[in-house]
Amino acid sequence: MNNLVYTSEEDNIKVFEIEGDFVYCEDFKKDLFELVVGSEDIYPGIDMWMKKKVIPEIFHRRRKGFIAYFNNAPAGAAILKKDKSTKLCSLRVKDNFRNKGVAHTLLRIISNEIRKYAKLIYFTISEDVWDEIGDFLIRYDLKIRDIYPVKYRKGVKEFIGFTNIKNFIECINREEIIRKLNKTSERKQIVMSVKPEYAFKIIKGEKKIEVRRCFSYKWLNSIVWIYATSPLKSIVGKGIIRNIIEMSPSMAWNEFKKYIGINKEKFYNYVKDKRKIFLVFIDDIENLTPYIPWKNFEAFIDATAPPQSYFALNIK
Template sequence: MGQRLREIRQLAGLTQAQVAERLEIGQTAVSKLESRRDLHVSKLREYLAAMGATLRIGAHFVDAAFMVNNLREADFRYEQVDENQLILPILGDDQLPPHRDVVFSIKPEYSRKIASGEKTIELRRRFPMSVPAGTTALIYETSPTRALAGIAEIGEVHRCAPQEIWTTFGERACITRKDFDSYFAGVDRAFAIELRHARRLARPLELSELRERFSFEPPQSFLYATPKLREALLNECAKIPD
């Protein structure tokens, strides 16, 4: 590893003395670094930073598409490169941004009830409690519609036993007890997500357009909207009526 770093330094047109000055260490210490077979990640990052570079470590998963889909639905900040590649903040002090839009996959009959104000609770088997009130919820209608068709604002997120969810929110969820029990079968905790200020988008975006423009793939449950998608929908969702 040290030899590789030395080669990179030379390609960058820097001397050991220049790197040492930027690291505020002696040139001898830099020479020792460049003779080592391995380095701590922290040392490697500091050395590269002295040359104006940012360290990135790649992890290749055999089933990349499966992993990407899971991460798209996870409570984790990422930058999407393509459908099989994400950049994740493993190193450093990057924090999750405080506000990210969420895309829900919802059956058309439930989506219409959300838009009309009849359905004000969305149920999920899993959902991050860190999603703050005021987050924009984009509603993707599943088959046969297959389009991004609605928008709402997330209120409070509740996590408790399914029976408590049913007792407190069952009526507002607009679901039968049979379907409720089937959906939450085998789980100890359920999520009830309050939705408010719901409305239909002025122009639904069909799946073909979403794929072409944003490399969008419908989530099984939910995912965080990419910055590119959020920017394109700025005129639609920047202001939700009170």
């Protein structure tokens, strides 16, 4: 069994899920323990809490841990108490790995996990920690709702916060869009509409060429966002336009049919009487999961509707 649940070469982040027997794997146990117990100055006795409660309950699958590695170094960890009202027991990123997407990635993995069974996610947090990271948590609708009756340190207030899963997931998706758009903001970009069956062929690498009746060479080496049309109506992936060739339909079919990803009848029905068509070669595909609904995506770009064929993407 492989407990790797996320990997990104672009971000240099890997996330491992810790549950059941994996909690007693020495490397994982050591890294999880050190990452969480690093909060000892904030929560006295957290080492005993880990030993007596967390580790046994992870083994018995009542809790679940996640460890994030940045460039293969332990960078952050999260612990959940699994229930319909799921508690985010711990979320910590080492100081030298902050602002690298580690905390966001952990929250994204958590959202994928708890959407299966939870209706609410809640947490407790001390006043001084809230002052430090509260602005970050608010971006995910993880807001303080009340004073928590338990104090872990004398004279320091403890708060309780929560949000429903729907709001949490919507915030995760919004932050994911912002992060992806910010990474690509310096390059030319387009959004291209593709029927779902062909969009997924592109994602899987089974369709390397998108045929267009009209296109422009100016989009060479641009980023292309793949919009899967109805009924999905979502951004499902992105890639790079590595080549653009203009040629006759018959020559295109004879030379590149195995990369076009549709049958001959559909190909000629699409190109019809065009003397020349454009072959758009898409490479470096990234599968975006969860998919980004168009209504979420368009909130950050200068557009009010998805393209009929394609259009230039301009970030607001």
